[in-house]
Amino acid sequence: NRVLFAIWLAMLVTLAGCAGDKSILDPAGQAARDVRFIWWVMLGFGTVVLIGVTACWLYAFKPRDVVRTPAQERRIARRWIVGGGIILPVASITALLAFGVPAGQRMLPLPISDPPDVIEVIGHQWWFEVRYLQAQGSDQEGNNVVVTANHLVMPVGEPVDFHVSGADVIHGFWIPRLGGKIDMIPGRVNKIRLEADIPAVFGAQCAELCGVGHANMHLYVEAMPREEFDTWLASRQDEQLSEAATADTAHDDAREAFLNHCASCHRVAGVSSGTIGPDLSDIGSRATLGAGVIAMEEGAVSRWLKHHQSLKPGNKMPAHDDLEMDTLDALGAWLETLTP
Ligand code: CUA
Secondary structure, eight states: OHHHHHHHHHHHHHHHTTOSTTOTTSOOSHHHHHHHHHHHHHHHHHHHHHHHHHHHHHHHTSOOOOOOOHHHHHHHHHHHIIIIIIIHHHHHHHHHHHHHHHHHHHTSOOOOSSOOEEEEEEEETTEEEEEETTOTTOOTTOTTOEEEESEEEEESSSOEEEEEEESSSOEEEOOTTTOOOEEEOBTOOEEEEEOOSSOOEEEEEOOSOOSTTGGGOEEEEEEEOHHHHHHHHHTTSHHHHHHHHHSOGGGHHHHHHHHHHTTTTOEETTTEEOOSSOOOTTGGGOSEETTTTEEOOTTHHHHHHHHHHHHSTTOSSOOOTTSOHHHHHHHHHHHHTOOO
16 A cells, blocks of 8 residues: 555656646647647556566466466467467557657648748857748848747747747757647758637746756746737847947946957847847847746846856856956846847
């Protein structure tokens, strides 16, 4: 009985780990419901196999006084190998394939009458670049594309095509509550179609070991009604962002410091055009800093600038030992105002 209790406890603890904003057991879209269904089928089937194998194993210990001839032994062995070793696996794997193929098909970006929005997501060590290709006024050359980082906003109740790739090594794009994961490979564009049923915030996580910062590579995903989404995009056009970044003369010193120390890596619309690190044009409106490492709140940017190497070990931004604390505070205070 104690053993049974321990098994139940272990199962409960395991299942408790399946809650939260990254739970495949709490789907918020059709693709993720398919994934959950297959997960339960596999768990159920695996449990049946476990019970069957355990029963056979216990049965093998049973003392018996029947003496069989070698020919009889061979016949019995053949029956087990053909039945349990060939027929059973072929049947069960075929059944899983029959479940799995249509589920995978639904995530393929096949042509549909009303073409979905395209959001490009690029994995970097260790953050996500998010580009909205169909933003109002954007053209083929990529002018006026809205760019943000580690914060993905999508319309709810309609399919969205994600075109993903990697900038340096292979990363993994995975929003567990919306669907399966897909590799982000340098030099290649992988596509996945996902749809959110409810306006909510979903957790997402890099799903491919990509170096020391892998575990600290989160993406904040927010699904919102179409009008809100359009407003969100429209407010992030370059003119508005530039104005927010340059209008306030109280931050002139911070802008100056930014141009001297940060501008070659980071872009701020109207101020700088670096592309190595995350675009910071709307950083004040994001939910987190450092790709989900700390929450965005008053003073958070300055804290990040001072301690980022201990908050997110190995990240590629150099330590700022050469800058005065006052300068870092001023930079943080200014960056926090960058919100449309
Ligand atoms: Cu990027 Cu793991």
